[in-house]
Amino acid sequence: MTRKQLIMDSALQLFAEKGIEATSVQQITDHCGISKGAFYLSFKSKDELIYAIIEHFMNNIIREVDQAVSEGSTPSEKLHNYFVHTFKVMSQYTGFAEILMKEKVSAINETLIERIQFYVDLAKKSLEKLLFEVFGDQIEGKQYDLVLVVNGMVQAYLQNFFESCKPFDVIKLADSLVEKTTLLATKSEVVFLQDSSQLYSRMKVYSIEHIIEELDQLQQQTNDNLELESIQLLKEELTMENPRPAIIIGLVSNLEKNENFNWVTLYLKNHFI
Template identity: 40%
Template sequence: MTKKQLIMEKALELFAKQGFEATSVQQITDLCGISKGAFYLSFKSKDELIVALIDHFMRQFTSDIDFVVSEEDEEVLLYNFYYTTFHSFNKHSDFAKLLMKEPAQSFNEDLFSKLHNYNKSLEKVILSMIERLYGEQAIDMKYDLLFCIKGFMSTYSELFLVYKLPIDLDLLVQSLVEKTNLLAKKTTISFIPDELIQLIDQPTNEDPSSEKVIEVIEKNIDDLEDSIEKESLILLKQELLEPTLHPAVVKGLLTNIQHHPHCKWTAYLLRKHFGIK
């Protein structure tokens, strides 16, 4: 574990107990057993640390969902989409609860911008899933379905994040699959037209240049010890600089890094860059 990862892990423990505002840099460094100087070598401020934590969670969540939508067969796609969503919420429940209870004034403009961009990225993934599952059948209803699915994700997560109820995840997912299919196949009145989406749509930073992707890859390479993930990242970086590999080889390299917790966002960006579905 790098010093930066240690700071993020220990800070999250304190944030979960005390909240963002009540937690000081001194408390974080004391828990880590490091100096303030070491902290500021990794993060310029506590705000930058908070953004990094949320960045880390949202990158993993978005890339996990995108991987499911890209790779799963239609027969199990919707089930695995919901299962991955709620499994991730449950796995990171302390952090998710922290985001839900933290007052909005604790978030700076940079954080709001990042959350907006991740939200738009997630919406694109969900729309892609709707198009795969329902095609022309739901073309007029796709945005209504998008907001319904996002509503299911948010509302049902409260059962274990807020009320801490024991949840049968399999039954929950089956129920939401049934509800979503009924909405897609039986709803006839569309409320959200393309024109409304165009009014609320804003550009996102989800498609960075090759140079930006290379920067992300190089950071991963520096952070990882020798492993198949590190070797795969080196080859993928070379492919960005001088394309020579067959698409099947590139896809295999992406598979190698997909499930590493510190490479998921890199895999997501590379899948978009190479157009791999």
């Protein structure tokens, strides 16, 4: 395990126990038996550590759930998988999940909150796609309410789970949520949220133009030739009138092993698949 990982592990544990603000760098370094100076050899600042933790886990969570969903052979099995693996992944990353549930928004840096919000919006978009796959056009118009409400139910059970701290039957909970989701999707008529802008607050901030600007900056964070060339070609493809999805997805997969590109690759995959 590299020192970076060692620090992230220790920090995650302490953050989950006492909160991010209340945990000092000194405590983190004491906990993993290194000096304060050594910490600053791995991370430029405490904020950068928090950023790295968020980036790492948010990516893993979204990717793992997406992966599990895609392994379902029928739409309804996919929905079931969605619930099962959302809870499984969250229990696997207990520490991070606790931070997510407890810490919520304030206290930490504003740009970090934006980043979390971005990932949350991405997860909502995935859920929306899944719901269309399962229920088809009958949810047209009410999809935004549905996403919000299903998300709310999942959050409520997660919170309940973290408060009680007891193991639970994930399959049974998933059964229950599939039934509730199906009821709401097929029988609900009264719509409240009218359009996507009411559901996705940050998503529009990350327009294609914005992504191209970000790619410029990210280009300086790597020396790998394949990665540099892929970024250059991505920028060219994205500025075209009709970017070809196959090319973009291909180029994106060249960037996926570098954690610095996490959110851009997730965004582009979500946008072009």
